[in-house]
Amino acid sequence: MDAGELVTDDIVLGLIRERLGRPDAAKGFILDGYPRNVAQAGALDQLLADLGQPLDAVVLMQVDEKALVMRLTGRRTCLDCGKVFNVYSSASGKGERCDNPVHGAESPMLKQRDDDKEDVIANRLKVYNSQTAPLIEHYRGRGLLRIVNADQPVDLVYAEFVKFTDA
Numbered sequence: 207m208d209a210g211e212l213v214t215d216d217i218v219l220g221l222i223r224e225r226l227g228r229p230d231a232a233k234g235f236i237l238d239g240y241p242r243n244v245a246q247a248g249a250l251d252q253l254l255a256d257l258g259q260p261l262d263a264v265v266l267m268q269v270d271e272k273a274l275v276m277r278l279t280g281r282r283t284c285l286d287c288g289k290v291f292n293v294y295s296s297a298s299g300k301g302e303r304c305d306n307p308v309h310g311a312e313s314p315m316l317k318q319r320d321d322d323k324e325d326v327i328a329n330r331l332k333v334y335n336s337q338t339a340p341l342i343e344h345y346r347g348r349g350l351l352r353i354v355n356a357d358q359p360v361d362l363v364y365a366e367f368v369k370f371t372d373a
């Protein structure tokens with residue numbers, strides 16, 4: 207990752223195997239953003255079968271593509287304190303600078319992640335639609351798919367999501 211390269215599937219699976227083997231994962235776990243394609247889903251199934259911890263549910267956080275693009279292009283981060291803003295929905299009280307009081311008078315400028323820029327997002331969506339979206343039917347066919355309307359306020363999204371867990 208330090209070299210700016212993608213981590214191979216084998217390395218990711220090794221990390222997941224190691225993490226799920228720890229005691230706190232015995233009661234359950236949530237994988238966020240994985241698997242990203244059908245090949246990874248197959249490898250994950252095999253790993254989880256080995257561990258005796260098969261998937262109970264797969265949750266699709268559904269957002270209209272236009273809303274999604276606004277969320278991504280609007281995202282700004284303070285590299286100093288880590289606070290995340292959105293220029294459309296939760297802007298900083300200090301405009302292009304961070305409004306976290308920890309900074310005192312000299313607030314740092316907010317930054318946009320390179321992969322949140324519009325041309326990069328178009329490519330990410332293309333990859334999603336060709337590689338990741340087929341997982342929806344893959345998991346629907348196995349009766350595991352649950353859908354959350356993620357195009358609403360955070361507390362409502364959270365409430366819908368929690369319904370699908372035993373937490």
Ligand SMILES: [Zn+2]
Binds near residue numbers: 287288289304309314
């Ligand atoms: Zn800050």
